Amino acid sequence: VSDARPIGFFDSGVGGLTVLREVIRRLPHESTVYLGDNARAPYGPRSDEEVRAFSSECLDVLAERDVKAIVVACNTSSAVALPDLRLRYDVPVLGVVRPGATAAVLASRNRRIGVIGTNATIRSHAYFQAIKDENPFVDVAEHATPELVPLVEAGQLEGPVVDDVLRRSLAPLLESGHSIDTLLLGCTHYPLLLHAIRAIVGPDIAVVDTAASTASALASLLEVNALAAPTGVAPGHVQLTTGDVAAFRVIADRLFGESAPPVESVAAAGAA
Amino acid sequence: VSDARPIGFFDSGVGGLTVLREVIRRLPHESTVYLGDNARAPYGPRSDEEVRAFSSECLDVLAERDVKAIVVACNTSSAVALPDLRLRYDVPVLGVVRPGATAAVLASRNRRIGVIGTNATIRSHAYFQAIKDENPFVDVAEHATPELVPLVEAGQLEGPVVDDVLRRSLAPLLESGHSIDTLLLGCTHYPLLLHAIRAIVGPDIAVVDTAASTASALASLLEVNALAAPTGVAPGHVQLTTGDVAAFRVIADRLFGESAPPVESVAAAGAA
Numbered sequence: 054v055s056d057a058r059p060i061g062f063f064d065s066g067v068g069g070l071t072v073l074r075e076v077i078r079r080l081p082h083e084s085t086v087y088l089g090d091n092a093r094a095p096y097g098p099r100s101d102e103e104v105r106a107f108s109s110e111c112l113d114v115l116a117e118r119d120v121k122a123i124v125v126a127c128n129t130s131s132a133v134a135l136p137d138l139r140l141r142y143d144v145p146v147l148g149v150v151r152p153g154a155t156a157a158v159l160a161s162r163n164r165r166i167g168v169i170g171t172n173a174t175i176r177s178h179a180y181f182q183a184i185k186d187e188n189p190f191v192d193v194a195e196h197a198t199p200e201l202v203p204l205v206e207a208g209q210l211e212g213p214v215v216d217d218v219l220r221r222s223l224a225p226l227l228e229s230g231h232s233i234d235t236l237l238l239g240c241t242h243y244p245l246l247l248h249a250i251r252a253i254v255g256p257d258i259a260v261v262d263t264a265a266s267t268a269s270a271l272a273s274l275l276e277v278n279a280l281a282a283p284t285g286v287a288p289g290h291v292q293l294t295t296g297d298v299a300a301f302r303v304i305a306d307r308l309f310g311e312s313a314p315p316v317e318s319v320a321a322a323g324a325a
Numbered sequence: 326v327s328d329a330r331p332i333g334f335f336d337s338g339v340g341g342l343t344v345l346r347e348v349i350r351r352l353p354h355e356s357t358v359y360l361g362d363n364a365r366a367p368y369g370p371r372s373d374e375e376v377r378a379f380s381s382e383c384l385d386v387l388a389e390r391d392v393k394a395i396v397v398a399c400n401t402s403s404a405v406a407l408p409d410l411r412l413r414y415d416v417p418v419l420g421v422v423r424p425g426a427t428a429a430v431l432a433s434r435n436r437r438i439g440v441i442g443t444n445a446t447i448r449s450h451a452y453f454q455a456i457k458d459e460n461p462f463v464d465v466a467e468h469a470t471p472e473l474v475p476l477v478e479a480g481q482l483e484g485p486v487v488d489d490v491l492r493r494s495l496a497p498l499l500e501s502g503h504s505i506d507t508l509l510l511g512c513t514h515y516p517l518l519l520h521a522i523r524a525i526v527g528p529d530i531a532v533v534d535t536a537a538s539t540a541s542a543l544a545s546l547l548e549v550n551a552l553a554a555p556t557g558v559a560p561g562h563v564q565l566t567t568g569d570v571a572a573f574r575v576i577a578d579r580l581f582g583e584s585a586p587p588v589e590s591v592a593a594a595g596a597a
Contacts, residue, residue, distance in 0.1 A: 139551040147549050155541055159431035162531060187541060259434060269427055269459065270545060277419050277546055279411040 055283035059084035060271070061115030061123040063108065066094035066296075067304045068202070068241035069126025072149065074308050075244075075268040076124075077290070080275070084288040086118050087314075090321060091296025095202075096129040097173035108134040109141060110321040114293070116142060121280050124271060125149065126241055128170060128263075132179035145274055152270035153237055153263035154183030160259045161235040164191045167226040169198045170239030180239050194231045198222040205242040208307065215249050223253060235259045245308075290314035295321050327555035331356035332543070333387030333395040335380065338366035338568075339576045340474070340513035341398025344421065346580050347516075347540035348396075349562070352547070356560040358390045359586075362593060363568025367474075368401040369445035380406040381413060382593040386565070388414060393552050396543060397421065398513055400442060400535075404451035417546055424542035425509055425535035426455030432531040433507040436463045439498040441470045442511030452511050466503045470494040477514040480579065487521050495525060507531045517580075562586035567593050 062073050066089050073087050090096075090111050096104050108130045115123055122145045125131050125138065131148030139146050157166050168180045175197040184193050200218055209215050226233060236258050238244060244264045251260055275281045282288065292314050294301040305313045334345050338361050345359050362368075362383050368376050380402045387395055394417045397403050397410065403420030411418050429438050440452045447469040456465050472490055481487050498505060508530050510516060516536045523532055547553045554560065564586050566573040577585045 139549075145549045146551075151545055151548065155545070156431050159428050159533075159538075186544075261431075266431075272458075273423055273427070273542065274546075274549055276423065277411075277417045278550070279418075 056121050056280045057084065057282050057286055058119055058121040059086045059289070061085075061112070061118065061120030062087040062126050063111050063115060063123065063130070064089050064127040064241065065096040065129065066091045067206075067301065069124075070305060070308050071241050071244040071264040072124060072126040072267050075264040076271055079268045080272060080282075082282040082284050082286070082288055083275075084282065085290050085314075086115060086120060087292045088114055088319065088321075089292070089294045089296070089301060091294045091301060093295065095171075096127065097171050099129075101133050104130055105134045105137050107321070108138060112138055112142060114319060114321055120144060122147065122271070122274060122278075124267065126267070128174040128179070128240055129177075132174060132177040145278060147267065147271055147274055149241060149263045149267045150179045150239075151183050152266040153239060153261065154180055155187055156266035156269075157235050157237040157261045158184055158187040158191055160261050161191065163232065163234045164188070165194070165231060165233045166191055166235045166237055167194045167196065167231060167233040168237045168239045169196050169201075169222070169226070169243070171202060172197045172199050174239050180237060192231070194226055194233060196226050201246060202240065202242045205245050206304075210245050211249050215246065216253065219246065219249055219253050223250070227254065233258060235261060238262045292316045293319040295319060328393050328552045329356065329554050329558055330391055330393040331358045331561070333357075333384070333390065333392030334359040334398050335383045335387060335395065335402070336361050336399040336513065337368040337401065338363045339478075339573065341396075342577060342580050343513050343516040343536040344396060344398040344539050347536040348543055351540045352544060352554075354554040354556050354558070354560055355547075356554065357562050357586075358387060358392060359564045360386055360591065360593075361564070361566045361568070361573060363566045363573060365567065367443075368399060369443050371401075373405050376402055377406045377409050379593070380410060384410055384414060386591060386593055388416075392416060394419065394543070394546060394550075396539065398539070400446040400451070400512055401449075404446060404449040417550060419539065419543055419546055421513060421535045421539045422451045422511075423455050424538040425511060425533065426452055427459055428538035428541075429507050429509040429533045430456055430459040430463055432533050433463065435504065435506045436460070437466070437503060437505045438463055438507045438509055439466045439468065439503060439505040440509045440511045441468050441473075441494070441498070441515070443474060444469045444471050446511050452509060464503075466498055466505060468498050473518060474512065474514045477517050478576075482517050483521050487518065488525065491518065491521055491525050495522070499526065505530060507533060510534045564588045565591040567591060
């Protein structure tokens with residue numbers, strides 16, 4: 054049982070590359086096509102209608118590349134557009150919210166989970182709902198940390214400035230009466246700050262990351278649907294962006310080093 | 326996006342009913358067909374060829390009922406027959422081993438996991454492999470506890486005899502230098518002993534149960550593949566056995582109480 058077609062990844066920008074990196078590490082035989090809609094990022098401030106329309110346009114680009122499954126590696130799109138997208142495409146469509154929520158529920162022992170994310174993600178309560186869906190007895194403390202994505206986009210991943218911003222961002226979850234034992238990183242940018250975050254929250258709080266949990270859910274999806282790639286064939290990887298190729302490449306290089314896949318420019322239907 | 330067809334469940338006998346119970350609790354709109362191959366249970370002592378042949382015959386019965394997905398709620402069949410079964414049927418086929426292994430890895434903080442199961446399951450090292458696949462840095466201590474299934478089949482789920490058997494069965498995992506912080510119940514019969522097991526291992530060891538984790542994986546599978554049932558239609562449930570209907574009904578009644586689905590006799594191709 055094998056299927057050599059690539060897996061499609063979609064994000065509003067570069068954050069989903071943390072999911073891609075985890076998938077390539079874990080599923081080395083799989084080919085991938087990544088599309089970042091950088092020309093229209095961020096999706097956070099967009100209306101739901103816009104997010105749905107942009108997401109569909111981007112998934113059309115992936116569908117034209119004959120992908121066997123699609124990962125919506127964008128929290129905003131996962132929270133708003135998934136049911137529509139699943140109606141529109143025949144292939145399985147995996148989001149990042151449910152895998153992250155499921156992993157956090159399993160990781161927590163005292164049933165108190167903290168969630169951080171962008172303003173749009175926290176406002177949508179998508180993680181709150183997905184966690185309650187998994188176990189209604191879990192307490193969920195949600196907290197928006199909009200100052201973290203700009204750090205990552207600027208390449209500031211460690212050092213005293215990063216620690217200072219993180220300490221202030223996480224204080225409301227750590228110092229209050231929440232007593233969380235698990236922190237869910239509800240944004241695909243945040244795994245790039247994982248070491249700094251772990252150092253601040255300490256060893257008693259498990260840090261759960263949607264990149265790793267989505268890669269695990271994808272491995273299961275491929276297995277259950279008999280879609281795994283054959284092992285004898287060298288995989289191919291390509292990254293597409295609707296925005297500036299050079300800017301995209303800087304962040305891809307930082308994440309993948311010398312093994313960074315080629316980056317190509319692409320136009321989604323409505324994008325510049 | 327909805328699909329009113331039932332989900333098929335297959336087990337060598339009655340153990341998989343714990344998975345079914347968890348699925349009905351969690352996905353109340355889904356219809357189900359459960360098939361227990363009681364006439365040929367247990368599968369543990371069978372050859373791999375027999376397990377594969379029996380499993381295919383049973384899944385043919387489910388396929389005739391137009392199921393939209395199949396859960397192989399039998400550890401032995403999950404460990405031995407899944408790749409063959411996925412080749413043979415178009416619908417997604419979910420086993421119990423990977424969901425349980427993934428849940429245990431997420432639940433563990435010190436990366437030391439104990440696994441109990443039947444002789445056949447422990448001998449197959451299926452959980453060991455699935456755990457290492459998820460995270461190679463986890464220590465796995467496997468231990469066969471063949472004395473537990475007979476307890477459950479005899480309806481002995483609590484009391485001093487049960488505690489005594491459990492204490493002796495679990496001692497090698499609890500008293501040695503394993504330092505496990507997570508115990509994975511690698512047999513679908515064991516969730517019936519969950520309260521007694523929890524009391525013995527104490528609050529510092531998380532007990533992970535393949536019934537709950539498989540139900541969670543099934544919820545994700547239906548969502549990702551756009552196969553969830555519509556919410557306005559009353560679901561239907563039926564239980565089939567190749568063996569004695571009255572004996573099957575006794576255990577189904579114990580698990581489901583007054584809401585136990587009807588039990589019907591069925592002949593799988595080769596079964597009595």
